[in-house]
Amino acid sequence: MSDxxxxxxxxxxxxxxxxxxxxxxxxAPPGAGKTTxxxxxxxxPAWLGGQKILMLEPRRIAARxxxxxxxxxxxxxxxxxxxxxxxxxxxxxxxxxxxxEGILTRMLQSDPDLPGIGAVLFDEVHERSIHTDLGLALxxxxxxxxxxxxxxxxxxxxxxxxxxxxxxxxPVIESAGRIFPVETHWLDRPWRTPRDRRxxxxxxxxxxxxxxxxxxxxxxxxFLPGAxxxxxxxxxxxxxxxxxxxxxxxxPFAEQQKALRPASARRIILATAxxxxxxxxxxxxxxxxxGRARHARVDPATGLSRLVTIAVSRAEADQRRGRAxxxxxxxxxxxxxxxxxxxxxxxxRPEILEADLAPLVLELAAWGEPDPAKLRFLDPPPATAxxxxxxLLRDLEALGPDGLPTAHGxxxxxxxxxxxxxxxxxxxxxxxxxAGLIAALIGDRDPMHGAGCDLRLRxxxxxxxxSGAGQKLLDRNAxxxxxxxxxxxxxxxxxxxxxxxxxxxxxxxxxxxxxxxRPGGPARYLLSGGRGAVLDDTDPLAGERLLIAxxxxxxxxxxxxxxxxxSEAQVRDAHGARIIWQRTAEWSARTRQxxxxxxxxxxxIALSDRHWKDxxxxxxxxxxLAGLRSRGLRTLDWSKAAxxxxxxxxxxxxxxxxxxxxxxxxxxxxxxxxxxxHLTAGRRIEDLTRLDLHQILLGTLSWEQRELxxxxxxxxxxxxxxxxxxxxxxxxxxxxxxxxxxxxGTDTHPSVADGRIPLVVTLLSPAQRPVQTTRxxxxxxxxxxxxxxxxxxxRYPRHxxxxxxxxxxxxxxxxxxxxG
Numbered sequence: 001m002s003d004x005x006x007x008x009x010x011x012x013x014x015x016x017x018x019x020x021x022x023x024x025x026x027x028a029p030p031g032a033g034k035t036t037x038x039x040x041x042x043x044x045p046a047w048l049g050g051q052k053i054l055m056l057e058p059r060r061i062a063a064r065x066x067x068x069x070x071x072x073x074x075x076x077x078x079x080x081x082x083x084x085x086x087x088x089x090x091x092x093x094x095x096x097x098x099x100x101e102g103i104l105t106r107m108l109q110s111d112p113d114l115p116g117i118g119a120v121l122f123d124e125v126h127e128r129s130i131h132t133d134l135g136l137a138l139x140x141x142x143x144x145x146x147x148x149x150x151x152x153x154x155x156x157x158x159x160x161x162x163x164x165x166x167x168x169x170x171p172v173i174e175s176a177g178r179i180f181p182v183e184t185h186w187l188d189r190p191w192r193t194p195r196d197r198r199x200x201x202x203x204x205x206x207x208x209x210x211x212x213x214x215x216x217x218x219x220x221x222x223f224l225p226g227a228x229x230x231x232x233x234x235x236x237x238x239x240x241x242x243x244x245x246x247x248x249x250x251x252p253f254a255e256q257q258k259a260l261r262p263a264s265a266r267r268i269i270l271a272t273a274x275x276x277x278x279x280x281x282x283x284x285x286x287x288x289x290x291g292r293a294r295h296a297r298v299d300p301a302t303g304l305s306r307l308v309t310i311a312v313s314r315a316e317a318d319q320r321r322g323r324a325x326x327x328x329x330x331x332x333x334x335x336x337x338x339x340x341x342x343x344x345x346x347x348x349r350p351e352i353l354e355a356d357l358a359p360l361v362l363e364l365a366a367w368g369e370p371d372p373a374k375l376r377f378l379d380p381p382p383a384t385a386x387x388x389x390x391x392l393l394r395d396l397e398a399l400g401p402d403g404l405p406t407a408h409g410x411x412x413x414x415x416x417x418x419x420x421x422x423x424x425x426x427x428x429x430x431x432x433x434x435a436g437l438i439a440a441l442i443g444d445r446d447p448m449h450g451a452g453c454d455l456r457l458r459x460x461x462x463x464x465x466x467s468g469a470g471q472k473l474l475d476r477n478a479x480x481x482x483x484x485x486x487x488x489x490x491x492x493x494x495x496x497x498x499x500x501x502x503x504x505x506x507x508x509x510x511x512x513x514x515x516x517x518r519p520g521g522p523a524r525y526l527l528s529g530g531r532g533a534v535l536d537d538t539d540p541l542a543g544e545r546l547l548i549a550x551x552x553x554x555x556x557x558x559x560x561x562x563x564x565x566x567s568e569a570q571v572r573d574a575h576g577a578r579i580i581w582q583r584t585a586e587w588s589a590r591t592r593q594x595x596x597x598x599x600x601x602x603x604x605i606a607l608s609d610r611h612w613k614d615x616x617x618x619x620x621x622x623x624x625l626a627g628l629r630s631r632g633l634r635t636l637d638w639s640k641a642a643x644x645x646x647x648x649x650x651x652x653x654x655x656x657x658x659x660x661x662x663x664x665x666x667x668x669x670x671x672x673x674x675x676x677x678h679l680t681a682g683r684r685i686e687d688l689t690r691l692d693l694h695q696i697l698l699g700t701l702s703w704e705q706r707e708l709x710x711x712x713x714x715x716x717x718x719x720x721x722x723x724x725x726x727x728x729x730x731x732x733x734x735x736x737x738x739x740x741x742x743x744x745g746t747d748t749h750p751s752v753a754d755g756r757i758p759l760v761v762t763l764l765s766p767a768q769r770p771v772q773t774t775r776x777x778x779x780x781x782x783x784x785x786x787x788x789x790x791x792x793x794x795r796y797p798r799h800x801x802x803x804x805x806x807x808x809x810x811x812x813x814x815x816x817x818x819x820g
Contacts, residue, residue: 005033010175011041018119018151019045022143023170026155030319031280031326032175034155035062035123036069039082039096042119047149051118053096054107058129059274060086060100061249061256066123067091067098069280087416088488101131102416108138109366109413112146119151125164126156126315128350128378130296134360137375138367140168157319167378180325182287186338202229205290206236208335209268213240216331218285220268221275223320225292225309227251228445230270231477237268247271247281250481276319280326287324287332289317295348296355313345350379357381357389358419362398362405366413370403395511396423417443417489424509425489427574431501436490437462438505440482442550446562447478453539455506455550455564456499463495503566506548507574514571515547515563516605524557525549528603535560546571568607575602583612585619587627594623594683617681625671627685633664635685642693644715647729652713655753659705659712662697674700717750717759719743720810727752727759735760740771740788741800744808749777763788766796766814781805 007028017024028034039055042048057063067084074081083093086100107114114120120139125132136154143150154164165172191204209222220242224230227248234244245267247259259269262282273293275281293316297308312320317334324330334341352360360381364370370390372381393399398409398419405413408426415422421439428435441447441458448458451473461474462482487493507514512529523535523542533549534557535542544565551562572579582601585594596615599606628635638646649662660666667674678696680687701709716724717736720743728735734752740763750759763772763780771788774780785805793801802808 005037006031007033007037007175010173011037013173014038014153015041015045017171017173018042018153019047021170022148022150023152023168024154025161025165025168025170025172026153026175027158027161027172028155028175029179030157030276030322031179034175035066036073038121038153038155039070039098040073042121042151042153043095047151048118051116052093053119053121054104054117055096055098055121055123056101056104056132056135057098058101058124058127058132059249060089061247061251061274062124062279063098063100064089064253065256065260065279067093067096070096070098101129101135104135105131105138105363106414108135108142109363112138112142114142114147114150117150119153121153121155123155124157125154126158126160128348128352130351130355130360133350133352133377133379134363136167137377140376141369158315163378167376179322180327180329182321182325182330182332184321184332184334186334186341187336190337190340191335199232201290201292202232202236204335205229205233205288208290208333209233209237209288210240212286212288212331212333213242213268216286218327218330219263219266219281219283220286220288221281221284221323222268222270222288222290223275224270224272224290225294226272227477229290230272234270240268243267245269247275247279249274273316275323276316281323283327284323285327285330287320287330288335289320289332290335291317293348296351311344313348314341315347317341317344352377352379352381356418357385358392361386361389361393362409362413362419365393365399365403365405366410368404370399392512393419396420398423420509421489424505427508428505431496431505433486433490433492433494434459434496434499434501435505436488436492437482437486437496438502439489439509440485442509443485444478444482445475446551447475447482448473449475453535453541453560453563455562456502459496459499459502463497463499465497465499501570502564503546503548504570504574506550506564507566507571510548510550511575511578512603513549513552514566514575514602514605515549515560516607517545517547525560526605528605530604531558533558533560535563541565571602571607578602579607583615583619585612585615585623587623587630589627589630592627592685594620594627596620596623617679620681620683621676621679622672624679624683624685624688625676628671628675628688629668631685633668635688636691636693637689639692639694642697644726644729645694645697648709648713648715648727651729651734652709655712655757656708659709660700712753714752720746721812723812731760733757733760735762737762737764737770739764739766739768739812740792740805741766741811743777744800744802744805744810746810747778747781747806749775765792766799778806 010028014024014026026034026038039053042053057066063084063086067078067082071078071080071082076082078084079091079093081094082096083091084098085103122132122136139152143152152168154168156164161172205222205224209220212220224233227250230246230248234246237244243263243265245259247256247269248271259281260279269281291312292309293312294309321332324332364372369375372386390399396419398405398412400406411426412419412422415425417439425432425435425439437459448461451457462479512527514528515525515533518524518526523537525533525535525547527533527549533552541547541563546566546568547563548566549560549563552558553561579600579602582599584599585596588595596612598610598612600608646662649659653659653661674696678691713729714727716726718724719738725736725738734757736750736759750761751757752759758775761774761777762770765771772780772784789801798814800808800811
């Protein structure tokens with residue numbers, strides 16, 4: 001074995017932990033040697049019993065590099081004791097296999113008890129890949145139910161391992177590592193000026209790399225977010241007398257190895273985040289960190305996970321900085337100011353909280369446990385995103401009502417791509433080469449940026465059927481990658497000749513993105529999933545009636561960035577089982593009446609729309625009531641009698657709570673009970689104004705309720721003359737208004753509620769003007785009446801104003817005028 005590494009001191013503790021228990025968490029900084037030492041150290045313990053060790057790496061380049069380094073330590077090449085398996089490549093190993101995370105999931109789904117496997121090592125768990133989280137959750141369940149002898153080790157480059165230790169019920173073994181001091185430099189001011197200039201980021205990165213090359217010695221490792229930025233930055237550095245070496249996942253293996261081997265001359269390695277922790281890059285003494293990283297996020301534009309460029313977290317920045325201190329004292333240059341550093345997030349967000357969950361939901365369904373709460377996830381998947389992903393899989397006919405996969409769903413789970421694209425591939429039949437090309441094209445970056453929205457332009461250029469202007473717009477670096485992926489997905493290298501089925505195929509993958517043009521001038525569309533979208537009026541697709549909107553720029557009304565036309569016949573062919581006739585009677589706020597239509601619906605879009613004849617009265621009435629609810633009860637014609645009845649009932653309820661509630665809220669909620677039986681299938685609110693609401697409300701009361709209402713809150717007060725005057729229950733207190741003379745001789749105050757509540761009596765002059773308000777009529781006669789009498793006799797001399805009103809007869813008459 002090679003020279004001693006810091007991890008060697010921690011290996012006895014790790015072996016002891018695995019001798020006494022099934023799980024362990026190993027924390028070791030980058031450069032400590034955990035990836036290249038631990039698998040070999042675990043080959044001999046008795047508990048392994050000659051079985052294999054699996055080690056998971058989050059990236060293909062790291063898996064292949066780790067297998068190569070492990071084999072070298074044994075004096076072998078990969079394929080003997082040590083091997084690897086990644087997508088599209090593999091050399092099986094007899095005792096150790098380094099695999100990518102998706103490979104473990106496939107192994108577990110095929111053979112849950114992992115026959116012949118004695119240990120699974122999860123390397124770089126701090127990166128929190130969704131595949132790592134899933135693989136660990138499934139492995140823990142296998143360990144608990146089928147394989148108590150299976151050893152699980154989580155290996156992290158950070159010391160924040162408590163959460164993993166709790167999840168796995170495992171001890172933490174720490175390695176101190178060997179990191180030399182690293183001097184850190186920040187920018188004096190932000191580089192983002194001018195921030196809108198194209199290429200400003202690469203120019204700023206190149207300037208900082210030049211500065212580092214002048215000031216510091218040793219190889220330079222510069223972190224950039226992706227291959228495009230690496231190529232553009234490299235082009236700006238060609239005048240430097242240093243070798244420029246790229247390092248990113250899509251590079252051919254031989255090119256990757258150049259960066260991972262020592263070099264005789266000083267060089268600049270332009271790398272993505274794969275060089276943060278997983279790989280050892282020899283010779284590096286200087287790190288230049290451009291401060292950006294790519295992480296998987298749900299892209300609302302396509303409905304798929306896509307790598308997006310965001311600011312690095314402080315933890316990622318520290319990992320990158322540490323790369324400069326592996327060989328000796330180093331220097332790190334950060335492309336941000338020290339003040340900006342405080343605004344960086346502390347840790348990267350776990351992918352399970354941000355990524356598209358449809359693949360995860362399908363994997364759990366295929367596992368037989370659609371409820372993620374029953375598995376041991378470090379962070380449970382968000383409920384809303386999980387529900388949305390489940391709904392999508394049901395749309396793709398991948399899940400049954402019980403949440404378990406259908407036979408078709410199991411086929412999709414076996415496909416090495418997103419369930420949307422897998423569904424398209426499975427349903428493509430003889431069009432599979434075209435489906436493979438579409439899937440590869442959608443999964444990659446647009447190879448013809450600025451060429452309009454039509455997917456067919458890209459397909460024509462990729463297949464060579466368009467040898468004109470489209471070929472000039474193609475990104476040649478993307479073409480080879482897309483074609484290789486298309487071959488892998490389609491299972492054939494044949495390029496499609498007929499592109500006419502592109503709309504049909506994409507509708508299979510995006511059943512929620514079938515877009516129907518709205519009536520009118522602008523190119524506005526309604527998607528079958530219910531969302532609105534708009535297409536630039538100058539785009540050649542703007543006149544198409546039906547499109548599949550493959551890429552949308554998010555907003556209040558999404559802007560279509562990539563689409564393909566589809567015929568109605570193709571839509572019916574692909575989705576005939578989902579198309580339903582829908583008859584609707586709906587209130588229209590625009591026309592202020594009930595609209596009745598028969599529509600052929602595919603989700604939210606209507607493929608055909610016509611007037612509905614012979615509409616049942618109940619349907620019209622229900623829609624009319626919906627309109628009434630939206631406009632409010634004030635729309636109805638409330639007569640004085642109807643309003644008075646409601647006021648009586650409201651007041652009576654204070655004394656008799658069992659009486660019905662006729663408030664606006666209660667009546668609105670029960671329109672079907674009290675109002676619907678009196679409707680006559682009219683379609684406008686005006687048709688309701690002829691209803692006698694007073695009689696309708698009275699008709700809802702039983703004889704007992706009416707009797708109670710009349711007793712508690714009588715509608716009228718009968719005066720001593722035998723006339724009836726309405727009691728006003730709409731005021732703060734029940735009230736009557738009568739002329740003073742009509743109450744002469746009355747020694748008992750008028751009341752309601754079986755005599756418990758006195759009425760407010762407003763006494764009026766002969767001219768119907770208030771002269772006194774009282775709740776004690778007898779008291780009024782005996783006190784204030786005298787003053788009122790003096791005033792009233794002068795004003796109204798023809799009306800009687802007796803000295804003793806209690807001894808006078810009530811009257812409505814005035815003395816006749818004397819004739820001259």
